[in-house]
Amino acid sequence: MTGVKVKYLLGNIDNPNSADIEEYEKAGGYQALGKALSMESAMVIEEVKKSGLRGRGGAGFPTGMKWMFADRDPKFPKYIVCNADEGEPGTFKDRIILEKNPHVLIEGMAIAAHALKAEHGYIYLRGEYPAAKKVLETAINQAQRRGCLKFPLHIHQGAGAYICGEETALIDSLGGKRGQPRLKPPFPVSEGLFGKPTVVNNVETFANLPFIIKNGAEEYLKIGNPECPGNKLFPVSGHVERPGVFELPMGTTLREIIYEHAGGVKGGLALKAVIPGGISTPVLPPDKIDCPMDFVSVPKWGSMLGSGAVIVFAEGTCLVKVAWRSLKFFERESCGKCTPCREGTGWLRAILERIENGQGREGDIGLLEDVAGNIAGNTFCPLGDGAASVALNFIRHFRSEFEGHIKTDCRKMAVGP
Amino acid sequence: MSEPGMVVEGPLAGLEEIKKQYPTERAALMPALHAAQREFGWLSHEALAAVASRLNLPEATVRSTASFYSMFQGKSTGRHAVRICTNVACMVLGAEGLLAVLNGLYGLAPGQTSPDGRFSLEVMECIGACDKGPSMLVNEDLHTDLSAEKIIEVLETYE
Numbered sequence: 329m330t331g332v333k334v335k336y337l338l339g340n341i342d343n344p345n346s347a348d349i350e351e352y353e354k355a356g357g358y359q360a361l362g363k364a365l366s367m368e369s370a371m372v373i374e375e376v377k378k379s380g381l382r383g384r385g386g387a388g389f390p391t392g393m394k395w396m397f398a399d400r401d402p403k404f405p406k407y408i409v410c411n412a413d414e415g416e417p418g419t420f421k422d423r424i425i426l427e428k429n430p431h432v433l434i435e436g437m438a439i440a441a442h443a444l445k446a447e448h449g450y451i452y453l454r455g456e457y458p459a460a461k462k463v464l465e466t467a468i469n470q471a472q473r474r475g476c477l478k479f480p481l482h483i484h485q486g487a488g489a490y491i492c493g494e495e496t497a498l499i500d501s502l503g504g505k506r507g508q509p510r511l512k513p514p515f516p517v518s519e520g521l522f523g524k525p526t527v528v529n530n531v532e533t534f535a536n537l538p539f540i541i542k543n544g545a546e547e548y549l550k551i552g553n554p555e556c557p558g559n560k561l562f563p564v565s566g567h568v569e570r571p572g573v574f575e576l577p578m579g580t581t582l583r584e585i586i587y588e589h590a591g592g593v594k595g596g597l598a599l600k601a602v603i604p605g606g607i608s609t610p611v612l613p614p615d616k617i618d619c620p621m622d623f624v625s626v627p628k629w630g631s632m633l634g635s636g637a638v639i640v641f642a643e644g645t646c647l648v649k650v651a652w653r654s655l656k657f658f659e660r661e662s663c664g665k666c667t668p669c670r671e672g673t674g675w676l677r678a679i680l681e682r683i684e685n686g687q688g689r690e691g692d693i694g695l696l697e698d699v700a701g702n703i704a705g706n707t708f709c710p711l712g713d714g715a716a717s718v719a720l721n722f723i724r725h726f727r728s729e730f731e732g733h734i735k736t737d738c739r740k741m742a743v744g745p
Numbered sequence: 746m747s748e749p750g751m752v753v754e755g756p757l758a759g760l761e762e763i764k765k766q767y768p769t770e771r772a773a774l775m776p777a778l779h780a781a782q783r784e785f786g787w788l789s790h791e792a793l794a795a796v797a798s799r800l801n802l803p804e805a806t807v808r809s810t811a812s813f814y815s816m817f818q819g820k821s822t823g824r825h826a827v828r829i830c831t832n833v834a835c836m837v838l839g840a841e842g843l844l845a846v847l848n849g850l851y852g853l854a855p856g857q858t859s860p861d862g863r864f865s866l867e868v869m870e871c872i873g874a875c876d877k878g879p880s881m882l883v884n885e886d887l888h889t890d891l892s893a894e895k896i897i898e899v900l901e902t903y904e
């Protein structure tokens with residue numbers, strides 16, 4: 329059961345002027361902000377807590393609780409930061425909000441600023457989104473001129489480092505440093521940007537706030553899974569008939585997403601595998617697609633919701649190659665700070681590469697498992713853990729394909745249908 | 746710091762405005778590097794030195810930060826930056842074949858500039874356009890649904 333179906337994140341995007349403040353206001357935009365400003369800030373935090381909103385950046389942390397920690401810290405000024413560094417491969421959901429519905433983000437940030445008595449906001453925007461930057465600049469100007477933004481909000485442009493999506497790395501990067509994760513604690517809510525209490529939330533998280541404040545936590549809890557409520561954006565790519573971003577209640581099954589919304593596997597081919605939440609989340613075999621997609625359910629089915637980015641592979645796809653390309657990504661994006669991640673991702677990539685190139689050796693699968701096992705749990709931030717678990721799960725679900733690949737080179741086979 | 750009303754001149758003069766967006770000069774370093782790259786074309790020694798002097802930072806600090814980020818270019822590049830995604834979603838839709846096309850037609854290899862100085866090629870991780878892959882950025886323009894024919898057609902519009 330996924331309950332009521334409303335679209336409050338992308339409901340307006342078929343309007344060609346959806347990014348304009350007038351269109352946004354015509355559809356009821358900025359009313360939630362008006363309501364929030366008439367409330368005590370503590371009440372806004374309370375409402376967000378009650379709503380059960382979980383962060384959409386990948387970890388699913390309860391937003392209200394994060395805000396409460398930042399609120400309790402006596403230090404001022406406080407900062408709010410929007411994580412728009414969207415870099416998890418397969419993910420293109422924040423880009424749609426940024427380019428087509430920027431005011432829902434800005435309104436969400438304005439609500440958060442009021443709740444947290446924050447004096448300054450930044451949007452950390454990935455460097456590869458130049459089009460979004462222009463839209464955002466215009467939208468911020470519009471909001472400022474209308475008096476909707478009572479605090480300075482600036483765009484900080486990233487420069488091509490995936491790890492800066494991790495919040496402590498992001499904070500250092502915003503401070504003009506190399507973007508390497510810090511050990512936690514201290515958490516950003518007490519010692520974040522410039523050493524001050526800082527709330528970092530994902531674009532989609534902020535975009536949920538106007539609905540929650542306008543309609544109340546109770547209405548919000550009617551959408552999706554009560555343990556993980558609200559709508560979620562699911563970017564779907566790979567071998568499907570109609571790739572794109574779908575706004576659906578949390579708890580919608582992978583099957584429904586792939587077969588109803590994305591039009592099914594391309595060319596009517598059989599499904600071979602699916603990555604449910606961006607390439608840092610473990611791959612699932614076809615018998616697991618009845619998995620409800622929310623932060624609570626996916627772990628029970630052996631993976632994670634991550635960014636909700638669904639990548640579909642049809643029969644005929646070489647999964648050894650997919651695993652190799654995934655590990656190449658982790659090797660390239662490891663920040664280099666801790667040894668298990670820096671060295672381990674390279675080892676995993678190298679072993680997968682020789683298997684892919686038809687030079688796999690007897691015992692390579694055991695070696696992969698051994699290396700991955702030595703990375704897992706031993707790294708500074710979740711990037712290394714993710715890499716290890718990605719490798720282990722490809723092997724776990726598709727062992728015979730890896731074994732076969734070591735015996736016979738499949739490179740002559742085309743990748744994909 | 747600039748005095749109010751004082752007209753700032755010289756390289757990276759626009760930085761004075763950007764500095765106001767941050768409580769520390771160090772925090773203006775990334776926008777400064779972006780600006781320097783636009784103004785100087787790439788982050789040459791002169792460019793880094795100009796950034797260091799505008800922000801009152803040691804050059805080593807500027808260099809260390811710049812070298813962490815793949816979009817900050819430490820060497821001169823072609824007239825057009827071609828950034829093509831080969832991550833998983835684009836790969837299964839045929840992105841790797843496009844690299845061969847670029848190599849054959851323009852002598853372009855990843856990390857290199859074509860002999861005529863027209864294009865530089867960088868292989869990207871996901872650029873957030875996976876639904877229409879294979880995808881690439883040319884300078885600031887996004888191009889999607891690439892095929893061997895389409896990528897040539899697109900690139901021929903960049904002199």
Ligand SMILES: Cc1cc2nc3c(=O)[nH]c(=O)nc-3n(C[C@H](O)[C@H](O)[C@H](O)COP(=O)(O)O)c2cc1C
Pocket residue numbers: 382383384385386387388389391411412413414415416490491492493494495496528529530531533534709710711
């Ligand atoms: C390696 C790594 C990459 C991440 N990339 C992103 C990202 O691109 N966007 C994002 O919002 N969160 C990303 N996160 C999660 C952030 O650290 C953080 O949890 C999130 O921004 C918090 O916002 P939320 O509570 O609204 O989800 C990443 C985490 C890790 C470990």
Ligand code: FES
Pocket residue numbers: 417418419830831832833834835836870871872873874875876878880
């Ligand atoms: S995988 Fe190529 S754009 Fe996302």
